[in-house]
Amino acid sequence: MPEIVKPTITYTGINQQIPYDDPDATILETSISNQIPHLHECGGNGQCTTCRIRVIDGHSNLSQRTFKEIETARARKWDPSIRLACQTYAKGDVSIERLVWTSAEINKLQLETIPEGSAEERRIAILFCDIRNFTKMALNNNTFDVAHILNRFYTVIGDPILYNNGIIYQYVGDEIVGLFGVSGGMREKNCADAIRAALGMYYAIERLNRMELVDFDLTIRTGIGINFGKAYIGKLGHPKHKQLAVVGDPVNTASRIQDYNKTAGTNILISDSVYRALPDGFLDIGKTFEVQLSGRDENTKLFEVKGFLEQDIQFQLQSSLDYLLRNEEEFAAEFYDRVFEISPETRTLFKKNMKDQGRLLTHMLGAIVYSLSRPENLKLGLRFLGESHSRYGVTEAHYPVVLQALMATIENKLGEFSSPELLSAWRTALSMITDEMRQFSK
Ligand code: HEM
Ligand code: FES
Known part of the structure; x- marks a missing residue:
């Protein structure tokens, strides 16, 4: 009797090889039963795309794409080497690489739905966070300390954006910009996500100040502004280096709202369009302002956010x-x-x-x-x-x-x-x- 050789799956990133024992198990199920961490947010239902893999070798040993996978691959313009592990079975040896690891990567998946070479109007919440005293720190401390603190800082300030389904659009100098609702969703949710992120950033910085920056004799202050409106989003630029671009009046306004914190002596300000999107009794509002932001003819109403009125579990x-x-x-x-x-x-x-x-x-x-x-x-x-x-x-x-x-x-x-x-x-x-x-x- 010839010996039956079982196919193997090789995970290139971690250099691990496992036998493919059960032909009725998908590649995702095989990862899980071998305790190989493999994201699968929708539980193998072909909806979230977090289980995606790149096939390095053995492409012809894989099952055909399912209908669900065909639709996903077409919408996101995947090349044939990208497969959904929850929709794919192996008939022989394959080498694969898991492609999505972190919440930052999951959020970036939203960018696949953004048009390339042109811009499309989308309704989004835009958060600008300004970081004060930051440049002073960079000037006053040695490079190692600065690099360490910068990394800590970008983690604690970026995580709240990612935890709330937002995209980190850019870090510009002393500013970080987050976008919420890039791939759609309800206005109320996108605005609530942005506010949750803002409060998360504020408390994270307070904790950083209290616990890690005391030795540097430094206190970082933040000012956060949030606005909601229609902005043009697209991947634009050189054909070989296209970047996410978000332009429009609501974006400039969000930046100005952020700036107004300095005049108002507040930490978090939201526009009327964000405030109106949320149900009564949701937010603990402090002061309100009616101001003429630079570059605008009419007055804008602004609201200071102090927290949530009721417990917010998330x-x-x-x-x-x-x-x-x-x-x-x-x-x-x-x-x-x-x-x-x-x-x-x-x-x-x-x-x-x-x-x-x-x-x-x-x-x-x-x-x-x-x-x-x-x-x-x-x-x-x-x-x-x-x-x-x-x-x-x-x-x-x-x-x-x-x-x-x-x-x-x-x-x-x-x-x-x-x-x-x-x-x-x-x-x-x-x-x-x-x-x-x-x-x-x-
Ligand atoms: C909050 C609820 C729980 C969470 C989030 C959780 C999470 C996990 C995860 C992520 C795995 C890895 C394999 C997989 O993804 O299927 C696992 C395996 C496992 N869990 Fe849980 N689990 C929970 C509740 C429980 C309970 C109530 C038990 C019972 C004592 C349990 C016993 C096990 C066992 C026996 C395995 C397989 C370990 C092996 O094969 O050696 N889990 N769990
Ligand atoms: S687990 Fe969601 S698409 Fe595969």
Whole structure:
């Protein structure tokens, strides 16, 4: 009898080779069952494109594109080497590379829907954030310190844009510009996303000042302006180097609103068009202004944003995630210790290396918090996760155990930052996640 050689999948980025045991499993399912992190926001439903791969070798060993994949590939002008792992099966050896890793990359996927060589009118929320005292810091400190702080700074200030489904349009000098709603969506959501990002940036900078910049004898101040309106968006420029360009009156106005913070002595200002998009009782508004911004004939109404009037769960989770997962390994180790203490029999369910398992869990928590800003994919993703857990032998009764262990770990890790509001936000979100997954237990 000739020996049957099983095909293999090679992941070029991490240089790992795994056998393709089950011909009925897609490439995505094979990654997951081998604990290779592979984003799949919509749970393998061919909708989100985060599972996309580039095929380096063995193209002819792959199944044909499904209808869903044909449509996606056509709309986004993909070349044949790009495939959706959740729609693709292998018949022989293949080498692949996973293409989407971070929230920044997921957000950039929105750019694929933007026309090339021409501009299209889209209704978007535009956020300008000005960073004061920044140049002073660059001049007064040595290069290593500046580079370190710059990196920290761009992370804490960029993450809130990305967590809220925004795109970082540009960093210009002391300014960062975020766009919300580039690929469509409701005005209310796009404006709420921009405000959540603004508050996230403001608190992140406050924390940076308090915890990391004290040694530099420096306090960074920010001024944020948000406007909503129709702007022209396109990928324009040299044929070999096209860049995202966003132009129009609302963009200039957003910049001027930001500037007005200096006169008004405020931190976050929004225009009337943002304010009107949001329901009554949503925002805690401070002062209001009626001003003539430079370059405009008529007066513009501006509103100072101080926070949300009611608890905003997404905001609470986003603002604590970075702190909670600052040491992912420790978080995961404590969590699993607690699970096994409450329910020792669950230990036998875990077949693989607990360190990799921990990495996957914390990665997934981050992805879930992030995808709360894109709820259309979240439910599908959780259904997929619930079904795979049912196959691992997880039953309905296990979910409350995990919820209890996660909450205890979160409370302990939050330490001095813990508060009843923060814990209740985490409990609400995690209960929703576990309830959703639990429905798919056998
Ligand atoms: C908040 C809810 C949960 C989340 C976010 C979560 C996340 C994950 C992730 C990301 C994986 C990696 C594989 C995959 O993507 O399918 C995984 C695997 C696994 N999870 Fe969970 N999980 C949750 C609840 C639970 C519960 C309630 C149990 C039961 C004790 C459990 C036990 C397992 C087991 C046994 C595996 C497979 C490990 C192996 O094959 O060795 N999980 N989980
Ligand atoms: S398109 Fe494959 S997981 Fe969403």
